[in-house]
Amino acid sequence: MPLGYVFTSYGGPGSQRFLDLPMPEPGPGEVLVEVHAAGVNPVDWKVREGMHRAFLPLELPAVLGREVAGTVVRSAPGFAVGDRVCGPTVGGCGGYAEFALLPADRAARMPEGLSFTDAAVLPIAAGTAYDALEALDLRPGESLLILGVGGGVGTVAAQLAVMRGIEVAGTASPSKHVYVEQLGVVAYDHDQGPSRVDAVLDLVGGDALRAVCAERILTVADPAVAAQYGAQPLKRSGDPGVLAVLAELVANGKLDPGVRQVFPFAEAGDALAVVEAGQVAGKVVIGLPTGPRH
Numbered sequence: 001m002p003l004g005y006v007f008t009s010y011g012g013p014g015s016q017r018f019l020d021l022p023m024p025e026p027g028p029g030e031v032l033v034e035v036h037a038a039g040v041n042p043v044d045w046k047v048r049e050g051m052h053r054a055f056l057p058l059e060l061p062a063v064l065g066r067e068v069a070g071t072v073v074r075s076a077p078g079f080a081v082g083d084r085v086c087g088p089t090v091g092g093c094g095g096y097a098e099f100a101l102l103p104a105d106r107a108a109r110m111p112e113g114l115s116f117t118d119a120a121v122l123p124i125a126a127g128t129a130y131d132a133l134e135a136l137d138l139r140p141g142e143s144l145l146i147l148g149v150g151g152g153v154g155t156v157a158a159q160l161a162v163m164r165g166i167e168v169a170g171t172a173s174p175s176k177h178v179y180v181e182q183l184g185v186v187a188y189d190h191d192q193g194p195s196r197v198d199a200v201l202d203l204v205g206g207d208a209l210r211a212v213c214a215e216r217i218l219t220v221a222d223p224a225v226a227a228q229y230g231a232q233p234l235k236r237s238g239d240p241g242v243l244a245v246l247a248e249l250v251a252n253g254k255l256d257p258g259v260r261q262v263f264p265f266a267e268a269g270d271a272l273a274v275v276e277a278g279q280v281a282g283k284v285v286i287g288l289p290t291g292p293r294h
């Protein structure tokens with residue numbers, strides 16, 4: 001039976017464990033994929049904590065994770081067995097596993113030259129960054145401050161903004177300044193930054209917006225608190241065309257998706273703990289073998 005890394009009750013990491021699971025059965029419009037890499041995101045521990053329970057009720061145990069790259073083993077319209085694909089998982093869970101289901105209308109075929117580890121982080125963090133830049137709709141020469149620029153969403157948002165000719169500043173802890181400056185960002189410590197910018201992208205939440213001054217403020221981190229500061233929440237597009245664009249940019253060496261740590265599947269819990277600690281630079285990925293396993 002295929003293995004998955006699950007949580008068995010809502011709360012802290014104590015209920016996380018590996019479990020043998022039945023092979024996922026694809027429904028209409030779903031692709032069954034043998035997973036070769038799974039992206040690790042803050043939302044994974046937030047789901048485990050029960051923070052999304054009201055709008056994402058799960059039957060427990062539930063497999064952690066919501067984005068993967070792998071090989072199609074049971075096809076759906078638009079895909080063939082053996083295709084290399086990436087995408088978000090069905091139902092907002094099921095990524096840290098040997099096999100996962102993807103909605104065919106939100107998955108993308110991987111171009112030549114794109115690795116599974118890079119492809120696995122495109123649906124959530126990079127996709128969010130792309131959608132945020134589209135929503136902010138800045139012109140070349142306008143300025144953007146990214147709060148929390150050193151993490152998964154921030155490093156991609158910074159690169160996409162620089163590509164659009166936008167002047168990018170960002171807040172990050174000092175240990176990440178060299179990293180983000182290499183991406184074209186003017187780096188500031190937390191709670192510092194330019195006195196005025198055209199727009200702010202908030203990836204931190206809480207009171208991080210207290211001192212910022214901009215006409216357009218978009219948040220993906222903490223909409224309830226950010227609303228007090230005039231921030232608008234981001235609405236994700238879910239457009240697989242975005243995933244395809246990002247995949248091409250990475251395959252052509254124009255975008256670095258920021259994968260800095262790849263953990264073996266056996267260390268899935270350690271991978272999530274690193275992200276849960278909140279100071280991660282770039283992206284964390286769980287890597288699984290690329291040969292057939294079952």
Ligand SMILES: NC(=O)c1ccc[n+]([C@@H]2O[C@H](COP(=O)([O-])OP(=O)(O)OC[C@H]3O[C@@H](n4cnc5c(N)ncnc54)[C@H](OP(=O)(O)O)[C@@H]3O)[C@@H](O)[C@H]2O)c1
Pocket residue numbers: 041042043124125128147148149150151152153154171172173176190191203204205208220221222234236275278279280281282283
């Ligand atoms: N709504 C959506 O669709 C969506 C999608 C993706 C992500 N998100 C949310 O967006 C947030 C960011 O996601 P992510 O994947 O980029 O997270 P991440 O990879 O964990 O990065 C978060 C970054 O914020 C930095 N940070 C923490 N406190 C900070 C502060 N006070 N000031 C400035 N930087 C600070 C962290 O490092 P340093 O403190 O060391 O600089 C880290 O680099 C999370 O809350 C996530 O759940 C939402």
